[in-house]
Amino acid sequence: MVGRCALSPRVFLPFLYPTIFRVNGGNSARSCLIVAGARHNSSSSSDANSGDALVVHPTSRLNPEPDDFAQPYFADKAKITVFAGAGGHGCISFLREAYMEEGPANGGDGGHGGNVYIQAVRGETSLHKLTRRRFIRAGKGKTGQGSARGGTRGDDVVITVPVGTIITELSRKDPEAENALWESQHNKKTRINIRRDDGTEEGHEEVPEEDEYEDDPGRKKWMLYPGISSSEAKSIILPDLPYRDRVYSQPKSPLYLDLSKPTPRPILLAAGGLGGLGNPHFVSKERMRPLIATKGEEAMSMEIELELKLLADVGLVGLPNAGKSTLLRSLTNSRTRVGNWEFTTLQPNIGTVVLDNNKGRPTITSFRRTTDTYVDDVFSPTAAAKAESAELERRTNFTIADIPGLVEGAHLDKGLGMEFLRHVERANVLAFVIDLGAGNAVKALKALWSEVGLYAQMREEEEQKRAREARIEWEVEAGTDHAGNYWPTTRAMADYPVPEPETTGLSIASKPWYVVATKGDIPGTQDNFKELRNYIHDVTTGTEQHPSAVKGAWTKNCTVIPVSAINGHGVNRIVHWTVGLLDG
Ligand SMILES: Nc1nc2c(ncn2[C@@H]2O[C@H](COP(=O)(O)OP(=O)(O)OP(=O)(O)O)[C@@H](O)[C@H]2O)c(=O)[nH]1
Numbered sequence: 001m002v003g004r005c006a007l008s009p010r011v012f013l014p015f016l017y018p019t020i021f022r023v024n025g026g027n028s029a030r031s032c033l034i035v036a037g038a039r040h041n042s043s044s045s046s047d048a049n050s051g052d053a054l055v056v057h058p059t060s061r062l063n064p065e066p067d068d069f070a071q072p073y074f075a076d077k078a079k080i081t082v083f084a085g086a087g088g089h090g091c092i093s094f095l096r097e098a099y100m101e102e103g104p105a106n107g108g109d110g111g112h113g114g115n116v117y118i119q120a121v122r123g124e125t126s127l128h129k130l131t132r133r134r135f136i137r138a139g140k141g142k143t144g145q146g147s148a149r150g151g152t153r154g155d156d157v158v159i160t161v162p163v164g165t166i167i168t169e170l171s172r173k174d175p176e177a178e179n180a181l182w183e184s185q186h187n188k189k190t191r192i193n194i195r196r197d198d199g200t201e202e203g204h205e206e207v208p209e210e211d212e213y214e215d216d217p218g219r220k221k222w223m224l225y226p227g228i229s230s231s232e233a234k235s236i237i238l239p240d241l242p243y244r245d246r247v248y249s250q251p252k253s254p255l256y257l258d259l260s261k262p263t264p265r266p267i268l269l270a271a272g273g274l275g276g277l278g279n280p281h282f283v284s285k286e287r288m289r290p291l292i293a294t295k296g297e298e299a300m301s302m303e304i305e306l307e308l309k310l311l312a313d314v315g316l317v318g319l320p321n322a323g324k325s326t327l328l329r330s331l332t333n334s335r336t337r338v339g340n341w342e343f344t345t346l347q348p349n350i351g352t353v354v355l356d357n358n359k360g361r362p363t364i365t366s367f368r369r370t371t372d373t374y375v376d377d378v379f380s381p382t383a384a385a386k387a388e389s390a391e392l393e394r395r396t397n398f399t400i401a402d403i404p405g406l407v408e409g410a411h412l413d414k415g416l417g418m419e420f421l422r423h424v425e426r427a428n429v430l431a432f433v434i435d436l437g438a439g440n441a442v443k444a445l446k447a448l449w450s451e452v453g454l455y456a457q458m459r460e461e462e463e464q465k466r467a468r469e470a471r472i473e474w475e476v477e478a479g480t481d482h483a484g485n486y487w488p489t490t491r492a493m494a495d496y497p498v499p500e501p502e503t504t505g506l507s508i509a510s511k512p513w514y515v516v517a518t519k520g521d522i523p524g525t526q527d528n529f530k531e532l533r534n535y536i537h538d539v540t541t542g543t544e545q546h547p548s549a550v551k552g553a554w555t556k557n558c559t560v561i562p563v564s565a566i567n568g569h570g571v572n573r574i575v576h577w578t579v580g581l582l583d584g
């Protein structure tokens with residue numbers, strides 16, 4: 001993996017050494033700088049500035065006023081409850097015509113309830129639309145009508161989320177599954193009793209007790225003609241509920257979806273209930289005029305948590321006030337907030353670097369691998385991997401995520417780090433932004449890497465815990481043993497030893513990375529830069545270990561790119577270098 005822009009380790013840019021590039025008393029190199037005493041960076045340490053006049057930059061797009069910014073709505077977490085639509089009831093009705101006293105049954109079936117789907121689409125960047133909606137409901141199926149008119153189907157709902165969203169099921173309520181469980185348990189109970197009595201010549205079926213029968217959810221599924229009396233209702237003989245094929249089956253519990261790619265078709269989250277059957281379904285020789293129909297199925301609901309891990313190509317990692325947002329502005333059209341204080345950025349910003357001249361002519365030639373996966377694949381990662389069809393596509397842009405600054409202990413949730421570190425977790429390339437004017441750059445880089453490394457280990461532990469929990473617990477369905485003893489549905493645990501978790505931190509440390517040494521225009525930062533450059537060189541050659549101290553971390557082609565983001569100097573190198581790393 002080699003960066004496109006092979007930096008000569010000995011090249012220094014004019015803003016780092018203005019004196020070398022000064023022509024005729026330095027007018028040209030210093031033309032962009034106004035020397036005065038008005039504004040200076042609090043971050044620029046006194047030693048860095050010693051002996052030089054303070055540099056003031058005119059207000060511009062790269063050095064905006066603190067209130068000159070655009071703040072898009074953003075949320076990266078949401079908790080919602082989705083309700084599938086209930087099925088409409090079947091109808092009890094009879095044909096009424098002149099001279100026809102007792103017409104045939106003609107009640108229509110109820111419509112099926114609507115489904116709730118989820119789809120990851122490009123273009124969405126936030127979950128803020130969902131945070132305000134606690135409930136999302138699909139439409140109910142309409143009740144059937146007379147003259148054999150079926151009820152209309154409930155409307156489906158498709159929830160669109162940004163690519164990079166993870167959906168975790170917190171709880172679900174599926175009345176139909178509960179009913180089915182009740183029935184299976186009670187049928188089994190009855191069957192066991194028959195078997196026990198089978199020693200005699202004629203085994204008899206045990207009649208369920210009265211109140212147990214009343215609880216039978218199967219009985220509650222019926223609708224009786226409103227015109228019949230209560231005594232008639234009690235004595236009415238109900239047929240067995242007809243077996244019905246499901247149009248959609250509910251996704252398996254617990255649901256976990258990692259939508260790291262756009263889904264070509266929506267994925268089913270909750271299937272709507274089946275519509276009830278109208279009375280013509282129950283016509284028989286004995287029951288010529290059925291006064292019964294079935295109710296529509298009850299709706300299933302599920303509480304889910306959505307977590308967005310932004311999928312940017314490059315993640316900017318830096319201490320607060322390092323100049324990340326200014327760098328993002330200089331590379332993209334972003335209007336993120338810039339200010340000379342810590343934690344100016346409170347939420348991640350994504351900027352897009354355009355690699356063509358907006359007329360289709362590329363300024364840099366780059367290719368990306370495109371992958372297509374299909375709906376069912378998201379449930380089975382191995383199947384997804386197999387089904388992946390990869391082909392090369394010309395890259396016209398790449399995205400950069402600017403996240404709030406990290407402080408020491410960010411992985412322990414200090415500062416704003418922890419909340420936003422997960423956005424870097426998925427970036428393909430990491431760019432460490434180091435302020436050359438804020439003390440020792442090598443120390444700063446090591447501090448940043450150590451936070452990122454610790455965070456990666458923590459995430460790995462979490463992932464392993466989740467995988468362990470998913471593996472060792474399962475449900476044992478109700479049943480009988482060989483002696484005919486009945487047991488109810490129980491949860492079981494594996495009794496084999498679980499392997500010790502191994503956290504390497506490689507999930508992040510194995511990513512390609514580089515350093516952006518910013519604020520190179522601050523006088524007196526050359527030595528700091530030189531030390532950093534030598535250190536990075538040693539890391540690449542293996543003389544120094546990776547700054548995170550993680551074994552096997554990526555050290556293939558580390559580099560440091562000096563820039564002065566506020567002047568837009570040197571930033572083009574970042575674009576070229578990033579493209580080289582992204583293309584691999
Ligand atoms: N001299 C100089 N100042 C810079 C440069 N880049 C940024 N600054 C200044 O540094 C200060 C902080 O810049 P930001 O871009 O807001 O820094 P940040 O890393 O996004 O800060 P947080 O969002 O708080 O983490 C601002 O006053 C910028 O004008 C640079 O290249 N040279």
Ligand SMILES: [Mg+2]
Nearest residue numbers: 324325344345
């Ligand atoms: Mg910022």
